Amino acid sequence: MKTLPERLLFPNARISKERLEKAIHGKTIVITGASYGIGEELAMLFSGYNVHLILIARTEEKLQALANSIKANKSKCIIIAADLYQESEVDRVIEKLKSLPGGIDIFISNAGKSITRPLADSLNRYHDFTRTNSLNYLAPVKLLLAATPLLKANKGQIINISAMNVLLLPAPEWAAYQASKTAFDQWFRSNLAEWRVMGILAKTIYLPLVRTRMIAPNENYKNYPAMPPQQAAIRIARLLCSSSTCSKPWWAIFPQTGSFFGRYIWEKWSYYHLRKRNGDSI
Ligand SMILES: NC(=O)c1ccc[n+]([C@@H]2O[C@H](COP(=O)([O-])OP(=O)(O)OC[C@H]3O[C@@H](n4cnc5c(N)ncnc54)[C@H](OP(=O)(O)O)[C@@H]3O)[C@@H](O)[C@H]2O)c1
Structure with a gap:
């Protein structure tokens, strides 16, 4: 059951069966990170249509x-x-994708890992940065470099499942996640026009907090408004069907405007907030 703030921030999105059918009928759709959360919901949504799904993740039994x-x-x-x-x-995934007889029509880059950790607790955890970078940035780069000729042959689409934070000022304790998601977003957007020339449509959805396994370890998020994963899947399907290259929540304009003008205030506030939380006198 959605709370009132959730109903205002994440009003129910819908997609007509006919519209989605037209966009995906007969297509081969790759979804990375399909075993849980948003990827799983997306796979279930598409499964009601005549499509060929290629689902990638670690948990084989799931x-x-x-x-x-x-x-x-x-x-x-x-x-x-x-x-x-x-x-x-x-590389093994790439070999399998290249061996698909009909190629690929739609590639949804969704697999991801999130980490929140204070700098002071990260000093011996360089691997947090190599892991988030390898999964959130380098793996999708390598997969998409290999998939580009296949998508070009089928005049296909790519969807990047990104996060709202990428559009905003960086926040303390989010360095590993924020840097890796932003790096991929920059790489992805740098290629938009080149993909377009090849006949490939590349689109990004900037999601707010979504109630999945990813945010479960963070106690604070239990009381934050979050989008249900089924709604995230519908919004991704809507982006797939539209000519727009980007989707974000209707209210994103407010934090984005704040980020544009408010760097000084944000940095000061972050500093005072951390000191207060740590019990330091200000
Ligand atoms: N939840 C949010 O609040 C939120 C907000 C904005 C954006 N996003 C983005 O949405 C995407 C999906 O996140 P989610 O919320 O659905 O998280 P989730 O429920 O944890 O799902 C993550 C998916 O990625 C797969 N994955 C993780 N590590 C992997 C690895 N090393 N190799 C292959 N697959 C791996 C997981 O499967 P296995 O564990 O089986 O490998 C799972 O299927 C991510 O890119 C995330 O950054 C999420």
């Missing part, structure tokens, strides 16, 4: 269970269990 329920619907499905932290696993 992918298999999802594939079984998907095959009971209209679509065909292949699962690829792979750990995208490992470059050799990314």
Whole structure:
């Protein structure tokens, strides 16, 4: 049940069956990070149509269970269990994608990892940065470099599942996640026009907080307004069907405007907030 702030911030989005059918009928759709959360919801949404789903994640038994329920619907499905932290696993996924007889029509880059950790607790955790970068930035770069000729042949689409934070001023304790998501966003947007020339449409959705496994460890988020993952999936499907290259919440303009004008205030506020939280006298 959505709270009042959730109803205002995340009003129910809908997509007509006919519209989605027209956009995806007969298409081969790759979804990375399909075993849980937003990727799983998206796979379930598409499974009601005549599509060929290629689902990628680490947890094989979860992918298999999802594939079984998907095959009971209209679509065909292949699962690829792979750990995208490992470059050799990314290469194995690429070989499988290249061997698909009909190529790829739609690539949804969704697999991701989030970390919130204070700098003081990160001093011996360089691996937080290599891991977030390998999954949130380098793996999708490598996959999309390989997928580009396949998508070009089918005049396909790419969707980047990004985060609202990427559009805002950086926040304390989010360095690993924020840097990796922003790096991929920059890489992705740098290529938009070049992909367009090849006949590939590339689009980004900047999601707010979504109530999935990813945010569960953070106690604070239990009381924050968050979008249900089913609604995130519908918004991704709507972006897929539209000619727009970007989707974000209706209210994103307010924090974005604040970020544009408010760097000095934000940095001061962050400093005082951390000192107060740590019990230091100001
Ligand atoms: N939840 C939010 O508040 C939020 C907000 C903005 C943007 N996003 C973005 O939305 C995307 C999906 O997140 P979610 O909320 O749905 O999180 P989630 O429920 O934790 O799902 C993450 C997916 O990525 C897969 N994954 C994680 N590590 C992997 C690895 N090393 N190799 C292959 N697959 C891996 C997971 O599967 P396995 O564990 O089985 O590998 C899972 O299917 C992410 O890119 C995230 O940055 C989320």
